[in-house]
Amino acid sequence: MQPEVKIISKDILSDNWYTLYKVTYEYKGKNNRRQIQSREAYDRGNGAAILLYNPATGNVILTRQFRLPSYINGNSSGMLIEACAGLLDENNPEECIRRETEEETGFRIGNVRKAFDAYMSPGSVTEILHMFVAEYNPEMKISGGGGLEEEQEEIEVLELPIDQAMAMIESGEIKDGKTIMLLQYVKLHGLL
Secondary structure, eight states, X not given: OOOEXXXXXXXXXXXXXSEEEEEEEEEEOTTOOEEEEEEEEEEOOOEEEEEEEETTTTEEEEEEEEOHHHHHTTOSSOEEEEOEEEEXXXXXXXXXXXXXXXXXXXXXXXOXXXXXXXXXXXXXXXXXXXXXXXXXXXXGBOSOOOOOGGGTOOOEEEEEEHHHXXXXXXXXXXXXXXXXXXXXXXXXXXXX
């Protein structure tokens, strides 16, 4: 059964970095009872993520950077190992991920394969991530990567064997959801 939803109000609580809304709505669910509910939703736009993999070596490209929210929530260094990702910023997902791949990893990739779309935290964040995979090889390296200075990015590029990356999920060294999903996608689809 499809619930009936009617937005009653949508108030901006914060519009500093992205937008935090308080949304009040009427919800009619499976028991046909109407309820007034209120939730907060953080709108930061949509994004794209990619995992680069090299079939010849069995390696993947990941990044490491400081993430304040993880630091606040118990990550003592604040550093996270992640798949390359970025916000769409008026681009379509494939254009976005090509741009982010060059900026963050230094690789100019050829064929990009759409893997799936995912809401990463649908209880509070509106963002949907468009997930991609692409093959890479050393000849595609055009720069050192590392991100953009004007965006205050300090990104370390990591090249790891897929089995090591999978073991890092088990050990807790990789805790980023999109990265775990993309690594599992590559393994499940036999790309490496």
